[in-house]
Amino acid sequence: MSNRRRFIFLSSAAASLPLASTLLTQTSLAHAAIPFSEAELVRQMTAKLTLELSDATTASTEVGYLNDLFFNWEAASIAASQADSILVFGFGGRSSGSGASTQVASGPVNAVIAHAAFQLYQLKPVTIYAQAEVASVLMASYGLDGSKVKSVQAATVSATGAISFATLEKVVSSAVTAAGSAAALGKVAVVSHRDLSKRAVQVATTAGLSAAIVKEVTLPTDFDVLGLPAANRRRDLFLLNEIVNKFAALRANLITQAYPNG
């Protein structure tokens, strides 16, 4: 990454401002000399927030939160061989029809999530607990029956045709119910869309599961322009929406910790 950035800085300076070439070359080289490091990122964030808030202590606290919320998108991972169960989160879906006759279809992203889950199952054939929009694909396209795949939390459709997909928390709690207990799931291998995986693992962990993604399985990165909800159609919007979800969880946790009695 740092090499690529050096190239950008050097080429932008060289190509664009010949009249100030000396100044720019020096500046660009100065930038190029500063590779990315976690410590430097934290130092720069802390300095900026300290200035903006006039408060170094609060800035330091917020930087801890923001570094995780904004800049950490990779979930913890385990080897497939360690998995005792597979927990699969869907990624919205598609709809057909309208009003009361609206129907939910799995759609192409859940199809590739199902494929990833099946790849994992081939590496380690353990019980799969899958959100319904993925479970239906595993059953229909991969020949896995109800003894191997437990379908949880299908999307619901209101009388007006509004679709509600299950929250991550609901999927986790339903899987725990289906298994009998969190302990019965053992080490849980999480399969989901790549950009959802960090929060999916966090939610599962918060619910008491020992959860991680699996090293050997590449999680899908596809977005469906016809998908629902609308935030699931474009990566930038989805990630922003994930930041909102992460802030919501952090806010709720901090309030509960600080003021358990309200």
Place this chain on the structure above:
Amino acid sequence: MTFRCDCLGCPIQIGLYINQIEPMKSMKNRRQLLLASSATALATLNAAVLSGCGGSGDASVPLSDVELDNQMAAKLAAQLGNAATAEALLPYIKDMGFTWSLPTIAAAQINTIVAYGFGNRPNAASGNTSSAGGNQAALPDPGPTNEALADAVYRIYQLKPVKIFAQWEIARFLVSKYNMVSPNMISIEPIIAADGTITYLSTDGVAAAVVTQQGSAAALGNVGVVGHRDHAKRCIVTSANRGMKAYAVAEVALPTAYDLQSGQSWTRQRDLYLVHDMYAQFAVKTGSLIAQAYPQG
């Protein structure tokens, strides 16, 4: 601007933080940012503002928006495996995570004051404000933070006596403490539901009510916004989203204190409130971006 190095135990006072927020906002891309800020950056590099600091990070590197930008872009691109997506997200991250300074206007230039409340004090009838968004059974007491906000309103009013719209918690003090009983001091009252329960006004709910009562946002002219210092940026953004020309008033400092007895638990301490405020900023912005991209849903 001066800045004290935050490295653990570091005694160094730094003379300059290279603040490029305004140029950053107007830049179309990072290359332009680099070019436009180069003179300032070079001057600071030459000045070697940081040296000898023994904390984490590279103490020889200047603390600046440009370097912050570089570090954030690098990490995000690595985490996402995609530099373009990282670039798309960074303006939002910088704006909502790292910008808390306020656009200001001289008191002499304002035409209206709009004051947004902050927290409250529960009483026996009201209980604490529901964190789940439920209605309250009765009005809480306004509480000390809203009194401080009323003080700020009054100070601005002394500098420029213009029409005031104040959320009810502040308006109560403007009446009781400053005897501001006038058609030009309008209290934005909470919504009482049919069952008698009270819907707490959101920041946007207050802004919308002000515009409705004035007839249009344009009719408010230049708006001097009053809010808690950490809420004020969102107050100004929310006011602007409702069409107001909104600023903080340069001459009057906004309250910074937190009330540990506030009925809204997220307004009791600063670290928690900032998380709440960023959550609100991101939720509104993301909702707006999704609606713009997909107006049909």
